[in-house]
Amino acid sequence: MRTLVNINVDEYIHHMINPIEMLRTHVGTRSKREVAREMGISATLLCDTLNGKRTPGRKILNYLGLKRTQEVSYEVNGAPKNKRRRS
Numbered sequence: 001m002r003t004l005v006n007i008n009v010d011e012y013i014h015h016m017i018n019p020i021e022m023l024r025t026h027v028g029t030r031s032k033r034e035v036a037r038e039m040g041i042s043a044t045l046l047c048d049t050l051n052g053k054r055t056p057g058r059k060i061l062n063y064l065g066l067k068r069t070q071e072v073s074y075e076v077n078g079a080p081k082n083k084r085r086r087s
Contacts, residue, residue, distance in 0.1 A: 019056050022064055023049065039063045 027035050027050070036046040041059050048054040061067055 019061065019064060019066055020050065020052065022066075023056065023060065026064065 027046075032046050032050075033043040036043040039046070039059050041057070045054065045057070046060075049056050049060060056064075056066075058068075
């Protein structure tokens with residue numbers, strides 16, 4: 001698990017809410033290619049994530065010491081339609 005250094009409490013709380021900002025802080029002035037290699041992902045995927053074109057995947061989240069949590073719920077949307085049979 002990675003730890004952030006030189007960060008105050010307010011920034012830490014902000015970063016906990018936003019993994020993209022947390023990732024930007026971690027990359028800092030280092031080469032994106034170097035950081036991507038360290039994570040085991042492509043530099044393109046890292047750049048797309050940093051630019052908001054993709055959401056952080058499992059490898060990025062693991063690298064930051066995070067995991068995705070999601071609550072899923074379902075509701076009834078009417079009766080299913082009958083499929084037509086071909087004669």
